[in-house]
Amino acid sequence: MIRLGINIDHVATVRQARRTIYPSPLHAAQLAEAAGADLITVHLREDRRHIQDDDVAVLAQAFKARELHTYMNLESAITEEMIAHACRIAPRDVCLVPEKREEVTTEGGLDVATHFDAVQAAIQRLTAAGVQQVSLFVDPTIEAMRAAADVGAPVVELHTGCYADAPTPEALSQELERIRIAAYEGKRLGLRIHAGHGLHYENVQAVAAITVIDELNIGHAIVARAVFDGFEKAVRDMKAIMHQARLTALRGQS
Ligand SMILES: CC(=O)[C@@H](O)[C@H](O)COP(=O)(O)O
């Protein structure tokens, strides 16, 4: 069944807005696990706009002490500082993402072909440091799938932002088709396929129905829903919607 990674960045966004000590990302991770999260995702941005170094350290310690029971997926830029930090933490998963300092949110996927040597070196360093699975956050294109396979990545996370932001139903269908084609091509090339960014309670179904996708990472929409419904219900509802979409797709295939 498809896994749900809960991205808790925007719990830290609320805290950083006032530089308070609440709300706690650790508490969010505990509630997410109680509600069925399969993993916890955090993006330690270079500008530290939400998640802080201490948050990553506290989460890593909680996983080590078995206070958290799933595993961490740490999103990281490919800079010396961030890769060295990710190697020190050595979470189970690391997802390599592009970062632009002024962007409101991650705008595009990693250009693996252009930064081939740096991406390859980062994968090798992280793997040697004990990270079990390094994924590349890439645009849903055939070229990106080929570059990811060539560079030796075991996993890609398809950037679903253009799908989420599609301005018309036609554009939405086109973006979904790009995701589907890239997902099947990546799978054919031997990659494991994850997806995420901008997914919410009304657009996640079609992506979850692509049966070669193993994992979705979702944050902003869940934190936003939690304001009204509570964190556990927000996670539980998302997981139920994803699972229903996947079950329906699997039944349709058999
Ligand atoms: C890479 C990705 O899609 C997420 O980490 C997302 O970027 C988190 O939220 P922000 O982009 O708002 O930091």
Ligand SMILES: NCC(=O)COP(=O)(O)O
């Ligand atoms: N990698 C995508 C992610 O972790 C969550 O992105 P979003 O749901 O906060 O847009």
